[in-house]
Amino acid sequence: MTFPVPQRPRRRRLASAARLQLARLGGMAVDEGGAIVILAAVLFPVLVGAMGLGTEASYWYLSQRRLQHAADVSAHAAALRKSAGDPENRMRTVASHVAVESGLPADKGTITVNVPPTSGADAGKANSVEVILTETQPLLLSSIFLEEPVTVRARAVARLDPDAQACVLALSPTAAGAVTVAGSTTVTLNGCDLASNSTASDAVKMQGSGALTVDCVHSAGGAVTTTNLHLEKCDTVRTRAPKLADPYADIAEPSTTIPCEGQSKIGATTTLEPKNYSHPSGLPVLCFAQGLQITGGTVTFKPGLYIIQGGDLAVNAGTVLKGEGVTFFFAEGAGLKLNGGATVNLSAPTSGVYSGLLFFGSRTNSAVNQVNGASGSTFDGAIYFPSSALEYSGRSGTTTGCTQIIGQTVTFTGNSDIKSDCIAKGARPIVTDITVKLVE
Numbered sequence: 001m002t003f004p005v006p007q008r009p010r011r012r013r014l015a016s017a018a019r020l021q022l023a024r025l026g027g028m029a030v031d032e033g034g035a036i037v038i039l040a041a042v043l044f045p046v047l048v049g050a051m052g053l054g055t056e057a058s059y060w061y062l063s064q065r066r067l068q069h070a071a072d073v074s075a076h077a078a079a080l081r082k083s084a085g086d087p088e089n090r091m092r093t094v095a096s097h098v099a100v101e102s103g104l105p106a107d108k109g110t111i112t113v114n115v116p117p118t119s120g121a122d123a124g125k126a127n128s129v130e131v132i133l134t135e136t137q138p139l140l141l142s143s144i145f146l147e148e149p150v151t152v153r154a155r156a157v158a159r160l161d162p163d164a165q166a167c168v169l170a171l172s173p174t175a176a177g178a179v180t181v182a183g184s185t186t187v188t189l190n191g192c193d194l195a196s197n198s199t200a201s202d203a204v205k206m207q208g209s210g211a212l213t214v215d216c217v218h219s220a221g222g223a224v225t226t227t228n229l230h231l232e233k234c235d236t237v238r239t240r241a242p243k244l245a246d247p248y249a250d251i252a253e254p255s256t257t258i259p260c261e262g263q264s265k266i267g268a269t270t271t272l273e274p275k276n277y278s279h280p281s282g283l284p285v286l287c288f289a290q291g292l293q294i295t296g297g298t299v300t301f302k303p304g305l306y307i308i309q310g311g312d313l314a315v316n317a318g319t320v321l322k323g324e325g326v327t328f329f330f331a332e333g334a335g336l337k338l339n340g341g342a343t344v345n346l347s348a349p350t351s352g353v354y355s356g357l358l359f360f361g362s363r364t365n366s367a368v369n370q371v372n373g374a375s376g377s378t379f380d381g382a383i384y385f386p387s388s389a390l391e392y393s394g395r396s397g398t399t400t401g402c403t404q405i406i407g408q409t410v411t412f413t414g415n416s417d418i419k420s421d422c423i424a425k426g427a428r429p430i431v432t433d434i435t436v437k438l439v440e
Helices: 008-083 088-101
Strands: 109-114 128-137 150-170 179-181 186-189 193-196 204-206 211-214 217-219 229-231 264-266 270-272 285-288 292-294 298-301 304-308 313-315 320-324 326-330 336-338 343-347 357-361 369-371 378-392 403-412 417-420 430-438
Touching: 008 088, 008 109, 008 128, 008 150, 008 430, 088 109, 088 128, 179 193, 193 211, 193 430
Parallel strands: 150 193, 150 403, 179 204, 179 403, 186 211, 186 417, 193 217, 211 229, 264 292, 270 298, 285 304, 292 313, 298 320, 304 326, 313 336, 320 343, 326 357, 336 369, 343 378, 357 378, 369 378, 378 403
Antiparallel strands: 109 128, 128 150, 150 430
């Protein structure tokens, strides 16, 4: 009798074989797990550093955006101060204050203000302001890859673009009637404005039958006008307006320590020519120590600088003055007296240190200056007496010239007929309305 072989031992053998195979596989799993741990240990600092670098780079980007905003508003603020006529140190102070208030850390940031800009499209342009900000960013996890701190930089340029300009400006801060139109005067200013920096209630004053035709009138104080005021572009006089900057305030007065002519009087047709004295201005100069009196004839002035000291430049009726590229400087105590009936056809240089300046009064000169020329006269350039009174009377006129009139006070009286058809050639603008814009 035969019996079947029991199956249980076979299952035991199979189980033993399976356990042996699993043991082998388990050993392999243990070995691979150790390799992964080692690899992770090597790569984990690199991964953390890369994540840190990415996070810090994002922060640097945000810091640069914040710094750019600070540069933009700082440049704009400095340009606004420039439009008000503030000196460069005031512009820098304002720009620095605005930059810090806008987020520039005072302990790890720097600010540079350039007037005018030293780089970019507006480099060297007097109507622009450049602000450069830097900020040092400390290294955190990115120090794994970098050795030196990161410096974030931002730059902005703001420019003043004139929307309107004046051709008559009184600089006195307080004088009553700083600009006066009186008598039967007819003042016509074509294409430009009239302005007074005086805060008096009658800083601009019209009286009698005097007539004034102008684009706009600007007064830092008030204005007393008549029905003979004709505004071409403005609806009303702009009172309590901002004071305007003196466009020639930074031009140094010429040196007067050169040989001079003595008492000079001319009564016949002649030509005057400046001499080369190696003057600091680089111009040929002719100096009159006791003024210059012209009583008749036609006097032609060759290009150059003419210095009047110790007396007036006095011109009688019937005299004709001619000259191109000329500047007359009136030292302390010297004045300009152009009497009625004189015909004057003079033009300022259009380039150089005294570009646009035809008559230039010393800033310490308080002499009264009078222009009573004939109606056919032409003054091509700026008549600039920053500390002196300037009076137009009689039949003086600039029917074809391009004239600026700047004085401590300016008075139009008599039968003056003043026409200024364009801004002075080579002269600096007397800006009345300004747009400040960021251009870089």
